[in-house]
Amino acid sequence: MTDFPIRKLRTHEEFEQVRRIQKIIWQHSEIELTSTHQYLLFLRTGAILLGAFDGERIVGFVFSFPAVFPGRSAQHSRQLAVLPEYRSRGIGKKLKWAQRREAGRMGFEWVTWTADPLLARNADLNFHTLGAWARTYLTDYYAALPNLALAPGLATDRLLIEWPLHSPEVACRKRGRFPLRCPDRMEKAVEVRRVADRLVPRYRSPGGTDGALLIEVPGQLTEITKDPDLVSQWQIVIRRAFRACFKRGFAVTDFVSAGTGCYILEKITGKSE
Ligand SMILES: CC(C)(COP(=O)(O)OP(=O)(O)OC[C@H]1O[C@@H](n2cnc3c(N)ncnc32)[C@H](O)[C@@H]1OP(=O)(O)O)[C@@H](O)C(=O)NCCC(=O)NCCS
Structure with missing residues (x-):
């Protein structure tokens, strides 16, 4: 090989x-x-x-x-x-x-x-x-x-x-080692919901957590691109969520794939800059 x-x-x-x-x-x-x-x-x-x-x-x-x-x-x-x-x-x-x-x-x-x-x-x-x-x-x-x-x-x-x-x-x-992320508190800013066979985004304005914020997205783009209104809806929702999270000092530090995909955002104070 x-x-x-x-x-x-x-x-x-x-x-x-x-x-x-x-x-x-x-x-x-x-x-x-x-x-x-x-x-x-x-x-x-x-x-x-x-x-x-x-x-x-x-x-x-x-x-x-x-x-x-x-x-x-x-x-x-x-x-x-x-x-x-x-x-x-x-x-x-x-x-x-x-x-x-x-x-x-x-x-x-x-x-x-x-x-x-x-x-x-x-x-x-x-x-x-x-x-x-x-x-x-x-x-x-x-x-x-x-x-x-x-x-x-x-x-x-x-x-x-x-x-x-x-x-x-x-x-x-x-080295092929992946830090395990288990923050005490996690809050989902965006969640994937199946409504009548469509994967729709549900947005919840991020609260005051110091734990992790999660932004969930469809695992496959093809699950939403057939419907132009839906893909546009997704773009608007995650734009709003990322901007709100970044404004509060969070950064994307990981991503988990398990059917859907999920961005993990944490406060980045102390990270190497
Ligand atoms: C992005 C691209 C370069 C990846 O190339 P590739 O050779 O298939 O990637 P690899 O086999 O090295 O996989 C790299 C990682 O991609 C991710 N990945 C690959 N297949 C995946 C899948 N089905 N689901 C989720 N993640 C996947 C994983 O993180 C994987 O790492 P892992 O094997 O350690 O889990 C290729 O898909 C491509 O050319 N895409 C079109 C161009 C593009 O989008 N470029 C911009 C990339 S930012």
Whole structure:
């Protein structure tokens, strides 16, 4: 069984393979693809581009570039993709761990990226498997870019994911150990309810707990995307919930998948910044 080695990508031929993967995964038109000369320029100015190989074929890649946020710099990860026929074999997380190693080697302490909060599978990778956290909600981040929305007419809401590369939580997960979270008190800000075969959100304004807040989402996006009104309702409800929780000093620190998905939010005072 192949272990899909990860290597730095450097040649035009490799950039072309990456562009082909972009087309397959995101159905981007030619003009939206990152061009080969852009990849080359990014790499000459501090970007990281890594590929996972099956023989000579690139089957997944991760791409990030240096970015400046108020008070600190980071590698901002823009693209992570694994070809559909190669998924669920550990390649996605292997690419992220390799990205962490490379960013650390370059002296970065953070990798950041954005993710649509309704994508439970990605949330599991970001928060549970990798140990990243989020405390910023970006409403309609890509504004007028409908092809980055989950469904026609929907806003492009994102969570800003922050990955503190040297935190004990992240190091722990790298070793395959997952801290057990059993806060004394838990309060569900959003709950998934089945009403007449539809998964609808139920919102309860978060009270004054110092324990954990939970935001539950459907486990599979396909459970709601067939109904445009429903997916829009979900977006509005979780936007409201995340913004309320973040305003009160909570951050996403974990995600649990068990039929539905559940974001776990805790006060982040004392976390490494
Ligand atoms: C996201 C993506 C790169 C993952 O690649 P992959 O090779 O299938 O991922 P892995 O096999 O390494 O799994 C990584 C983690 O994803 C999560 N995951 C994978 N399948 C899952 C499922 N069915 N349910 C919940 N979580 C799941 C888990 O956290 C898993 O880690 P674990 O195996 O330790 O539990 C791939 O699905 C993809 O290309 N998606 C489209 C592009 C995209 O959304 N990119 C942005 C990602 S933030």
